[in-house]
Amino acid sequence: MAYLEVGTRGQGAAGAHGGTPVPMAATTSFSDFGGKAVHYDTHAVIYYEGDPAKRLYELLSGSVMLYKLLPDGRRQVVEVLRPGDIFGLANGDENDCTAETLMDATVQEVDLRHVEQSNDLQRTLARCLSSQMRGLHEHAVLLGRKSAVERVASFLMHLVPDRGGVSCIGPVDPDNDSFDLRLHMTRQEIADYLGLTIETVSRVISDLKRRGVIRVDKADRIHLNRVCSLCRMTGMH
Amino acid sequence: MAYLEVGTRGQGAAGAHGGTPVPMAATTSFSDFGGKAVHYDTHAVIYYEGDPAKRLYELLSGSVMLYKLLPDGRRQVVEVLRPGDIFGLANGDENDCTAETLMDATVQEVDLRHVEQSNDLQRTLARCLSSQMRGLHEHAVLLGRKSAVERVASFLMHLVPDRGGVSCIGPVDPDNDSFDLRLHMTRQEIADYLGLTIETVSRVISDLKRRGVIRVDKADRIHLNRVCSLCRMTGMH
DNA sequence: CGAAACCTTGACTTAGGTCAACAAAAGTGG
DNA sequence: CCACTTTTGTTGACCTAAGTCAAGGTTTCG
Numbered sequence: 001m002a003y004l005e006v007g008t009r010g011q012g013a014a015g016a017h018g019g020t021p022v023p024m025a026a027t028t029s030f031s032d033f034g035g036k037a038v039h040y041d042t043h044a045v046i047y048y049e050g051d052p053a054k055r056l057y058e059l060l061s062g063s064v065m066l067y068k069l070l071p072d073g074r075r076q077v078v079e080v081l082r083p084g085d086i087f088g089l090a091n092g093d094e095n096d097c098t099a100e101t102l103m104d105a106t107v108q109e110v111d112l113r114h115v116e117q118s119n120d121l122q123r124t125l126a127r128c129l130s131s132q133m134r135g136l137h138e139h140a141v142l143l144g145r146k147s148a149v150e151r152v153a154s155f156l157m158h159l160v161p162d163r164g165g166v167s168c169i170g171p172v173d174p175d176n177d178s179f180d181l182r183l184h185m186t187r188q189e190i191a192d193y194l195g196l197t198i199e200t201v202s203r204v205i206s207d208l209k210r211r212g213v214i215r216v217d218k219a220d221r222i223h224l225n226r227v228c229s230l231c232r233m234t235g236m237h
Numbered sequence: 238m239a240y241l242e243v244g245t246r247g248q249g250a251a252g253a254h255g256g257t258p259v260p261m262a263a264t265t266s267f268s269d270f271g272g273k274a275v276h277y278d279t280h281a282v283i284y285y286e287g288d289p290a291k292r293l294y295e296l297l298s299g300s301v302m303l304y305k306l307l308p309d310g311r312r313q314v315v316e317v318l319r320p321g322d323i324f325g326l327a328n329g330d331e332n333d334c335t336a337e338t339l340m341d342a343t344v345q346e347v348d349l350r351h352v353e354q355s356n357d358l359q360r361t362l363a364r365c366l367s368s369q370m371r372g373l374h375e376h377a378v379l380l381g382r383k384s385a386v387e388r389v390a391s392f393l394m395h396l397v398p399d400r401g402g403v404s405c406i407g408p409v410d411p412d413n414d415s416f417d418l419r420l421h422m423t424r425q426e427i428a429d430y431l432g433l434t435i436e437t438v439s440r441v442i443s444d445l446k447r448r449g450v451i452r453v454d455k456a457d458r459i460h461l462n463r464v465c466s467l468c469r470m471t472g473m474h
Numbered sequence: 475c476g477a478a479a480c481c482t483t484g485a486c487t488t489a490g491g492t493c494a495a496c497a498a499a500a501g502t503g504g
Numbered sequence: 505c506c507a508c509t510t511t512t513g514t515t516g517a518c519c520t521a522a523g524t525c526a527a528g529g530t531t532t533c534g
Contacts (some may be wrong), residue, residue, distance in 0.1 A: 066372060066374070068375070068377075069471065070378065070382060070383075070472050071472075071473065071474065072472075073259070074382045074472075076377055076378040076381040076382045078374045078377045078378070079374075082303060089367040089370060089371070089458040090367075090371075091364075091367055091368040091371055092295075092403075094403075096371045096374055096375075097374060113313060119356040119359070119360070119453075120519080122356070122359050122360045122363050123277045123356070123359045124365060125367075126359050126362040126363040127328075129363060129370060130326040130327075130328055130362075130366060131328040132370070133326060133366060133369070133370060133373065134326070134327075134333045136370065136373040136377065137303070137305060137315045137316075137333055137334060137373075138305070138333075139377060140313055140315045140373065140376060140377065140380060141305050141307065141313040141315070143380035143381045143432065144313040144380045144429075144432030145307060145311045145312070145432060146307075147521075147522095148521075148522065149316050166331075167357055170435075182375075186479090186480070186481090187480075187481060187482095188480085189482095192381075194381075195380065195381030195382060196522080196523090197479095197522075197523060197524080198480090198481080198482095199482080199483085199522090199523075199525095200521090200522060200523075202481060202482055202483080203482080203483080203522090205482095206482070206483080218478075218531090219481065219531080221528085222402040225256075235307050235308075235309075236307065236308065237308065282485075384490090385489075385490065423511095423512065424512070424513060424514095425511090425512080425513095433490080433491090434490075434491060434492080435488055435512090435513080436490085436491075436492080436493095436513095436514085436515085437489090437491075438513095439513060439514055439515080440490090440514080440515080442513095442514095443514070443515080455499090456498090456499080456512075456513065
């Protein structure tokens with residue numbers, strides 16, 4: 001296991017146990033408090049739905065999806081996590097989702113009893129959860145009310161930093177409103193995330209291609225020709 | 238506006254039934270820490286999506302829904318809250334949803350700055366949020382992967398205490414597996430919650446009636462003839 | 475190279491949406 | 505208490521977006 005302390009985050013305030021009162025202005029992170037960093041390969045399962053929950057996890061690098069299965073095999077990817085997100089939550093004592101990596105990932109694992117005791121961890125937890133909750137709210141709108149095109153457009157827009165949100169200021173260069181992105185999910189994973197079938201996802205992508213909004217260099221390498229056009233297809237403007 | 242200080246929860250909150258005297262440490266509630274209890278009438282808006290967030294709210298009694306609107310008027314009800322739930326969360330400084338009562342409701346309102354300072358409130362917050370998060374995960378499965386019948390069946394089952402969950406033990410009396418419930422939502426609200434149209438909700442209910450699974454006494458008064466049958470229609474067994 | 479996994483496309487089906495009419499409650503005001 | 509409007513719910517006829525099934529093309533990898 002090779003892990004580097006992710007530098008950008010927090011200030012290495014003594015990882016002491018229990019409620020050491022840390023000046024909490026800055027973005028404290030789970031990695032600042034005990035636990036260990038663990039590396040997982042692509043498509044590794046970190047835990048299964050129904051497993052007893054004994055740890056809390058913070059994603060340090062890479063990407064992880066949480067999904068639930070219905071008994072007949074239908075799957076819904078419920079969250080796609082990015083570094084800084086927290087998972088492993090359970091109110092009872094069982095994990096409510098399966099957690100699987102989408103690419104190599106490093107994860108900070110903290111014992112639940114430890115989390116229970118630390119005021120700082122609780123505080124960080126509350127902040128992370130409320131942020132993730134907003135994401136879930138927005139995703140509920142996508143799943144409940146958006147068309148297939150709107151779903152795919154929204155999905156792609158989420159992969160473009162600083163665009164599409166409330167604070168979106170439009171293209172930096174008005175003559176070149178393009179962006180290159182990498183999907184770290186297969187068509188099936190995207191479909192299960194967006195509540196569609198693999199065929200519909202494929203068809204929508206082909207359609208965006210035909211309309212000149214995107215260019216597909218490789219299945220997982222997509223060039224957005226006009227970010228603003230795509231944004232107008234999300235149903236949010 | 239008449240508000241009484243609701244020191245002890247009006248109805249048992251999530252999980253606890255009525256008379257269980259709870260040890261303080263385990264289930265601290267927002268009402269234990271400052272703020273004021275406010276009463277809202279049926280279909281009152283507590284705040285709008287986009288309003289600056291300045292308070293945190295705990296639902297003490299009654300029922301509140303959170304919803305988001307798309308610019309063209311499509312609505313998604315994102316959560317239906319029960320006593321003990323917390324809302325008013327915002328990661329930036331704007332509320333991400335509109336909060337509207339479904340029936341008369343009493344709400345404990347705590348200033349956000351106050352929440353920021355209290356370790357106990359942060360702890361309570363983390364616990365409530367992780368519980369609500371599970372609900373959102375399950376709802377994502379409903380919205381992304383379930384048929385109309387499964388959605389309505391799941392919705393109704395959620396209104397039956399102690400049934401349908403992992404811990405469901407089946408009917409108490411094997412000869413009488415019935416239950417009476419009251420909907421506090423219009424067909425339109427149910428539709429917007431389940432990601433369906435009002436017509437589909439109406440048709441599914443008529444269909445359940447025709448099949449003898451339920452009896453509709455008044456539009457909002459529904460008698461479940463066979464809870465187990467209904468449960469088998471949720472897609473989860 | 476060959477197998478397996480993944481992606482795309484076409485032809486066809488269908489669950490649920492749309493539109494429209496009507497029925498049943500629930501307010502409102504005299 | 506009764507007209508009278510408004511809101512809410514139901515039902516039917518029809519339509520369409522997305523699902524299903526099937527075939528073939530690409531990429532990846534041992």
